[in-house]
Amino acid sequence: MTSIIKQYDKKTGKTYAVESTSRWDKERKTCICDRKVIGHFDPETGEILPNRKRKESTKQTAIAKSAGCSLLFDHAGEKTGLVSALKKVYPNHWEKLLTCAYYLLAEGNALSHCEQWTERNITPLNERFPAQRIFEMLPDFNRDTQMEFFQYWAHKIRENEYFALDITSISSYSSLIKTVKYGYNRDKENLEQVNLGMVVGIKTGIPVYFHTYPGSIHNVSTLQQNLTVFDWLAYKKLHLVMDRGFCSKTNVSDLYAHGLRFTIALS
Incomplete structure (x- = not known):
């Protein structure tokens, strides 16, 4: 009642x-x-x-985040032109890419742990970045989009610059990576490896292009593949600096045929 x-x-x-x-x-x-x-x-x-209804509080709780990494990496990205290049090639993902790069540079850990880091640090994305969103984004970065970026990036920084080309090997215990093979191991480790080829600007120290090769391939045979890529990327007036691992009669002939300037150590 x-x-x-x-x-x-x-x-x-x-x-x-x-x-x-x-x-x-x-x-x-x-x-x-x-x-x-x-x-x-x-x-x-x-x-x-x-009775009057009590108004819900609209005050936002203060959030404290670390700004150290952001201040350093933001400056580096703007100074090198990397931010503008990523905006040009990846207009829908450039903040996510930079956020992942900031995390890898700061922590050097697997991307699956990026979410907790983004909650504590200021990032280009400036919001929590769950691992699921990262994995959903990765398929968009295939070799075609990488090559598009490399082409734009090299033209952006190549003025008054010359480049060094070298190959290094990275040992691995993985049995799932197809390019992991036995080959000449510079670290004298009895492990399979993957070879990483990289072109770097000598004056700026900025990487321009990279590619991975099976660990069983020697430096001397990778140059021919790189020259084909350089033609496709429209790299003109390159001056390559290479060690004796690239020295062979075939490679010297190919370098001349492509009209490239080069400095190479003789074997």
Whole structure:
């Protein structure tokens, strides 16, 4: 049973409307009365004026994030022109790419742990970046989009620059990577390896292009593949600096045939 009870408050001088609900409790065998103030009576009309609803707080809780990595990497990205290059080639993903790069540079850990790091640090994306979103993004970065970036990037920084080409090997225990093969191991490790070829600007120290090769391929035979790529990328007026691992009669002939300037150590 529900009824409205008048309750006068001397402090406020108002008569409040109290909703009283009675119910029988079978277990306790007694009548229980629940009361709730629903408003107060208007002294002129006698109508019940409902209570005002409390406004929910709109104040935002302060969040503290580390800015050290962002300040350093933002400056480096703007100074080298990397940010503008990524915006040009990857207009829909450049903030995500830079956020992943910041994390890898700062932590050197697997991208699956990036989410926790983005919660504590200021990043180009400036929001939490779950691993699932990273993995959904990765298929968009295939070899075609990489080559498009390499082409734009090299033309952006090549003025008054010359480049060094070298191959290094990275040992691996993986049995899932197809390019991991046995070959000449520079670290004298009895492990399979993958070869990483990279072109780097000598003056700036900025990487321009990279490619991975099976660990069984020697430096001397990778140059021919790189020259084909350089033609496709429209790299003109290159001056390559190479060690004796690239020295062979065939390679020297190919370098001349492609019209490239080069400095190479003789074997």
